[in-house]
Amino acid sequence: MDISALRDKHPSHWMKAAAIRALTLDAIAAANSGHSGMPMGMADVATVLFEKHLKFDASAPNWPDRDRFILSAGHGSMLLYSLLHLTGYSDMTLEEIKNFRQWGARTAGHPEYGHASGIETTTGPLGQGITNAVGFAMAEEIQRARFGKKIVDHHTYVIVGDGCLMEGVSQEAIGLAGRHELSKLIVLWDNNNITIDGTVDIADRTNQLKRFAASGWSIHECDGHDPDAIDRALTDAKKTGKPALVACKTHIALGSAAQDTSKGHGALTDPKVVADAKAAYGWTAGTFEVPADIKSQWETIGSRGGAARAEWEARFASVSQNKQNEFNRAYALDVPNKLSAAIKALKKKISEEQPKVATRKSSELALGVINPIMGETVGGSADLTGSNNTKTADLGVFLPENRAGRYLHWGIREHGMASAMNGMVLHGGIRAYGGTFMCFTDYARPAMRLAALMKIPTVFVMTHDSIGLGEDGPTHQPVEHLAISRATPNTYVFRPADTIETAEAWEVAISTKTTPSVLALSRQNLPTVRTEHKTKNLTSQGAYVLADAEGKRQAIIMATGSEVEIALNARDLLQAEGIGTRVVSMPCMELFEAQEERYRKRVLPGGPVRVAVEAGVQMGWDKWLTGERGKNNKAGFVGMDSFGASAPAEVLYEKFGITAEAVAEKVKSLL
Amino acid sequence: MDISALRDKHPSHWMKAAAIRALTLDAIAAANSGHSGMPMGMADVATVLFEKHLKFDASAPNWPDRDRFILSAGHGSMLLYSLLHLTGYSDMTLEEIKNFRQWGARTAGHPEYGHASGIETTTGPLGQGITNAVGFAMAEEIQRARFGKKIVDHHTYVIVGDGCLMEGVSQEAIGLAGRHELSKLIVLWDNNNITIDGTVDIADRTNQLKRFAASGWSIHECDGHDPDAIDRALTDAKKTGKPALVACKTHIALGSAAQDTSKGHGALTDPKVVADAKAAYGWTAGTFEVPADIKSQWETIGSRGGAARAEWEARFASVSQNKQNEFNRAYALDVPNKLSAAIKALKKKISEEQPKVATRKSSELALGVINPIMGETVGGSADLTGSNNTKTADLGVFLPENRAGRYLHWGIREHGMASAMNGMVLHGGIRAYGGTFMCFTDYARPAMRLAALMKIPTVFVMTHDSIGLGEDGPTHQPVEHLAISRATPNTYVFRPADTIETAEAWEVAISTKTTPSVLALSRQNLPTVRTEHKTKNLTSQGAYVLADAEGKRQAIIMATGSEVEIALNARDLLQAEGIGTRVVSMPCMELFEAQEERYRKRVLPGGPVRVAVEAGVQMGWDKWLTGERGKNNKAGFVGMDSFGASAPAEVLYEKFGITAEAVAEKVKSLL
Incomplete structure (x- = not known):
């Protein structure tokens, strides 16, 4: 040159x-x-x-x-x-x-x-x-x-x-x-x-x-x-x-x-x-x-x-106060006042109706409440709209001929979706969420990590969150992905057990300003386990006592998501034998960890046998099993230690030994 | 239609x-x-x-x-x-x-x-x-x-x-x-x-x-x-x-x-x-x-x-016996007989010379022994050849004009590299390894998981494996990536402490037939900690006693990779105060877990305080801290609980509190 x-x-x-x-x-x-x-x-x-x-x-x-x-x-x-x-x-x-x-x-x-x-x-x-x-x-x-x-x-x-x-x-x-x-x-x-x-x-x-x-x-x-x-x-x-x-x-x-x-x-x-x-x-x-x-x-x-x-500021000042407020609220990542009441109303309705639906469907129900009152949300899916249940009726599809559309068909591009969602949130004025199968967290990882590092509240809607997805087999069955997401600093990993917990998880995810969320949602139908309406957002505490022991508390079963039902059934088996058993639902380990020790101790007191059940690897659970007042010889885990397999979901749960009977047996072997 | x-x-x-x-x-x-x-x-x-x-x-x-x-x-x-x-x-x-x-x-x-x-x-x-x-x-x-x-x-x-x-x-x-x-x-x-x-x-x-x-x-x-x-x-x-x-x-x-x-x-x-x-x-x-x-x-x-x-078989039978043997050996994934002796010779030499080099350089030394005697290896890097130290002199670069080249310049394509390496191994007759920065495990994840699921021995050479990489900052500093790799079933995650352990790790990685390996290697120089030559491959046991306590064994410090040096220094501090301290080097948790309980108990007996030190997140360590005969109130971890930062490596270790002094203090606080 x-x-x-x-x-x-x-x-x-x-x-x-x-x-x-x-x-x-x-x-x-x-x-x-x-x-x-x-x-x-x-x-x-x-x-x-x-x-x-x-x-x-x-x-x-x-x-x-x-x-x-x-x-x-x-x-x-x-x-x-x-x-x-x-x-x-x-x-x-x-x-x-x-x-x-x-x-x-x-x-x-x-x-x-x-x-x-x-x-x-x-x-x-x-x-x-x-x-x-x-x-x-x-x-x-x-x-x-x-x-x-x-x-x-x-x-x-x-x-x-x-x-x-x-x-x-x-x-x-x-x-x-x-x-x-x-x-x-x-x-x-x-x-x-x-x-x-x-x-x-x-x-x-x-x-x-x-x-x-x-x-x-x-x-x-x-x-x-x-x-x-x-x-x-x-x-x-x-x-x-x-x-x-x-x-x-x-x-x-x-x-x-x-x-x-x-x-x-x-x-x-x-x-x-x-x-x-x-x-x-x-x-x-x-x-x-x-x-x-x-x-x-x-x-x-x-x-x-x-x-x-300066000219822009003058123009901005000339638009309606309502428009200004909405614009500023979205940029400030503030939620509208009515969100809280809307979520509570949904929870109340659900606790009464007690539907048995997949939590991906629960998520759609929550979005049905959120999207109409939060114009800043933009949803989407990496070509799994019907499976991820991410689209609500009001959104409209974003296309050149419909720039007001708030739903993206991202195509088969999990990584691009996650990274572009980060871009939307960084731009300001938008809260973006997008769905794929939990297993394809792998494809989106680089961008998911950056959301956590940048402290931005992108929401990753990860459905089909375990072997519970069934026949599609091990390439599609997450096993290590809960651990992967939990290992990442500044990331909320929610695995709700039913529609109530899903709504609560969404409330946190859509309100937080500095933390991305991963919502791990089931493909399969789950019963409503939160049958008694509580206005308080229990999921925001990370873990809580869902069903306490009757009689002397000899065991605590911890579970998340689809395995909470199994934990409750195991409790029934144990209580029938006179073994007082508490079930702790733990939809978000990170939020539980952030609680004061006093609360954590109330949920997980020292003494009883502890068994955790989750259709994923054990990594991440030892902290609550043998740490946190737990004991090495009084702790057990029921879950996966290998990749999954292709078969109907019920068969897989049976074959991999993730059943109420196995949990009850594990508890008894540790008493 | x-x-x-x-x-x-x-x-x-x-x-x-x-x-x-x-x-x-x-x-x-x-x-x-x-x-x-x-x-x-x-x-x-x-x-x-x-x-x-x-x-x-x-x-x-x-x-x-x-x-x-x-x-x-x-x-x-x-x-x-x-x-x-x-x-x-x-x-x-x-x-x-x-x-x-x-x-x-x-x-x-x-x-x-x-x-x-x-x-x-x-x-x-x-x-x-x-x-x-x-x-x-x-x-x-x-x-x-x-x-x-x-x-x-x-x-x-x-x-x-x-x-x-x-x-x-x-x-x-x-x-x-x-x-x-x-x-x-x-x-x-x-x-x-x-x-x-x-x-x-x-x-x-x-x-x-x-x-x-x-x-x-x-x-x-x-x-x-x-x-x-x-x-x-x-x-x-x-x-x-x-x-x-x-x-x-x-x-x-x-x-x-x-x-x-x-x-x-x-x-x-x-x-x-x-x-x-x-x-x-x-x-x-x-x-x-x-x-x-x-x-x-x-x-x-x-x-x-x-x-x-049939014609092919006839042609194959007509080539030299040596060629047939090499072809069949490579397809069978058998290693040549001389590998073991060559690795031992390298270990002996290193234990005498005791060089202070980065384990990425150690890896190059090991490859310098392996590649000449294993014609089936194909190396490469995602545009970080000089940093990953993956190229040895004899390989030649694969290009249309040099099809015999055994080294791939993959370009800035970590995912493509990992997936194409899987393809090479699946094809048969090739053992493929390739390098990038450990943090970009994120980009390669989908293919790394598939190697584990398919049970093929692809080798992922992941250098710059912690905040020890220094100034490039948190986007390049793995924190959760050891946990991510360890959470994945059927994956050996090696984090060797020096050249000897690196050579041992390579011996396992290049011999195994059904498990991919992740080699987590340091950017920074590390002392030779294995100063006494042992013909046995200690890394193949996953963990072993590197330095035992003098006097009453009050503490066990576990460490991997670059933090083994810190553990040894902490031991010196503690021993100087009369606190008998064992250092366990744990280059591969998966292989340690696969040992008989008798061996594991010999390495990690119940009783002493346990502290683990690793410049990554705690997830994955609780199993060895509070599980495996450990005790909740006698266990501690020194490592990262956030993303890293941009600064010289020594400053980062100091600021994030990953020092011999901090480890010694942690031990004392638990005695």
Whole structure:
């Protein structure tokens, strides 16, 4: 590359972009780790985007109608941090840049949502950003349809690298965006032909332009170091009525000795390499120094959107108070006041009628109460709508011809669904839930973990939650997935026993602001076990005494979901033999763990034999069996220690020994 | 569809295909569950494939040079079972067909590897079959290069549905096959435009032909009900020098009332629907009855490959005995005799030299011993070769111009890598291992689970296994992933403490025949803790006493991997205070659990305080802390209860309190 020619041709642009490159080099040298090449390669594209296209106001980072900028190639975090610092985001101080990758800094190795304003999502696990972005763009469409173009009208821009495009989930994103004609989604591809192992083509020779075009995208190309070309491409990309890919031909680690090599992907920390690169840029300022005139130009960019923001605020103030309230309530993740009463009414009705239904059906009943009073919910399923029971009558299907639709047919894309749902929630104003079979938690895992890490309340509706699904067999029967979800920090895993518990679980899941929920729901019908109406949400305590011992309390049986019925039947068998037995329903271990010890002790006192029954692996149960005042020689588990099998559900429960008789026997063997 | 026209045009073909359709209808009606539409739609394609193209011999299902047939759309299992039964596979009796989806039957709801001959892989989780198939085709290329075309020369055929193609992992498969010009891979797409939720285009409008072409595939189309057209397309597809897609335009549930509808996807069990469909087919035989002449035609197809097989056997007998032995040994998954001595020699050398290296480097050292003497190993990494240390000098890189290469640059495709590795192992003759960061277990999960379910010894090399990776932060720091892998049945999770344990872990992982292994390896350097050479493989016992208490045994500290060093340091602190402390290294919980109780009791006697230290979540440890003779009030854990953070590794260990001092304090607080 003839760097000096670039410099000479667009001197003002060049020095702004050089500021990004210099800060990147300095921060990574100071941290002695990081990824230099991507910010150095994409600085020109980002500069043009921020200067000429991105609608934002650094002084109002949470302005709801801002354009969203997502760095899907999250390892290039210094690109984002540099932009935020340069444009004047108040929490992205030079001190933060200097503390790049250090304990407590906002400037983590990869962008972490919540650490600083302007970080719209956590990225680093590749392919997530572009898929989140699909959710952002859907959220924008849905809210525009609901609140009007005066209030909601913005773009979502995403920078992706070759890694994002190789991850399979990107195909799910591309397919969804193309199908739904998400014309306000613009993807900027850092097309540098370099990955860690070498040139991209050692692993992939896909023609990305043709690939995106095959899914209905508009395709654009530019020299990623020519500001005029970048500007033209971005201008064109916004006009097409389709999602747009802008392939930006770039040089990784531009201007350094490592340019165009895999070495350039990582941390360039050698003082001579850093010094030479800066010299090539014509950058003479000291370490972490940005000349005042350049900083000032950047700050002008940062405040460029101020007027538009003020105009938006005026427009917002002009809409009905009710609309404003609804908009603000949804963004604040507050639930409507009437939710609580509505859930209570459902519980009362159910405790009286005592239906025997699958908890996936119970979930539909709960949603039937929630969706009409919470206009911010968006439901969906990964092509299992009739099985997941996620669609209620009022939602309408989201499609280009029905942007007000609140139900997504995600297709057979569990991962894409989960990641795009995260995007919707991150966008603001939406509470997203989506369904698949519990076993396919596996496919959605990367995004489910990120919801927990980002502290956002996405709801994963996982039906067919055990061998109870029957004939589809072990590929479809979750065994370890409750443990997997419970092992994940900041995740509520609900496994309700009946419609009442399901409604209570939904109430928590749809109210919480900082924790994703997994609802593990049965395929098979279950009796109503909560036959006495309680206004209190017992599920919110995680576990509670469902049926106490009659006579001396000799045993406690703990169970969740479909096995609560078995526990109750085992109790009957034991009580008939005079063995006082308590049944504890434990729909959410995490919430139980969060209770005060006094309460936990009341539910699980020391002394009695403890047996847990759950049609999953034991892992996660020992804590309540032998921990928590339990005893090694007085504790037992009835569940699965292998994968399942293909047969009718009743046969499987019998063959795998998950029966009331087996539970009662286990208790007796421990007395 | 004008069924009678189809019938009249190709009467002999039609009746053979009708046999598949009739058996499908009967089996699903008997089971009262299953998926009718796919077998009914793809019967013509499958009939032509088996009759005219697939090289197989029903009497020798494991003939190594057979073509492989993979049903990626595994819910259409009755298609496969019908074909196996009709062509005369001896273990696929009519009784099995009648017992479809029942306990103990070979005919599970989805095809389960190992249940019956001719089931090349377990499918059902969509997208896996096509990705396995990429591994099959790679294995064929690698073995052809190694053993010669006389011995290895076959195709891999895959039937995929729309669901497979929507799953992101299929893009990883498509990219890999295109890049590597896997010309013996033929994908037959059941293009019926129907999924469970409706027509495909409610969720996807991707032009699949263009999508595959963008990755370098050859593209073919045919009417999936015209046997001549199918034959032509298959003939063409094999000639292109590229992987080939054959888009077969079909009608789901052909000839039934549910044809071309979502209803047709599932179980057609209504007697009238079944009877009417059979009538439309001109099928007059009774339930589960196949007229003798039709069965006989099918059996002729089943024995069609007999001569080719005999010729192959003659050719095989003509190659050198050494080649035959190596070929047979690899297919039998036997390790060479010299492996054991080579591992012992490495252990001896290391115990003397006592290097301080990361266990990912230790793994490279072990592979440096294994790969030269096991020509069947194929290594790789998802674009982290230098970080995963998976490449040894002798392997060579697999590329079209170097088919003998035994190292795969998988690209940024953890899921595709894992699934294709499974395919290689399933193909036979290959032991595959591949690396990524431990955190990206999340991306590879669906395939890792299937390895465990299928009982195949794929090896997952997962480096950067804790907060010890440092600055990349929580998106890259596994916390729950040890628990996730341990929760999965039939999975060895190794977390070795030093080079000796790593070599021992590799010896188990590369020798086992029925269990996949996860090797959790450190980024950071670790001291050699096994300083005294033992020929015995202590890791194969799962846990063992690494350092015993001096004086009265008051405490047992259990640890794995990088925390064994911390445990030993904590022991020093405690012993200095006169507190007799044993350190148990526990590199593999699953193998420890498999030991006799006598041994387990020797390692973990009741009585002493127990503290476990591992830089992950507690889940999975309670079993050894409070279970297994432990006591609730004398057990403690030092580890993580949240996600990690971005900072240098030492800082993180300090801030999260995973230190020798904290472990010693925990012990003392429990004495």
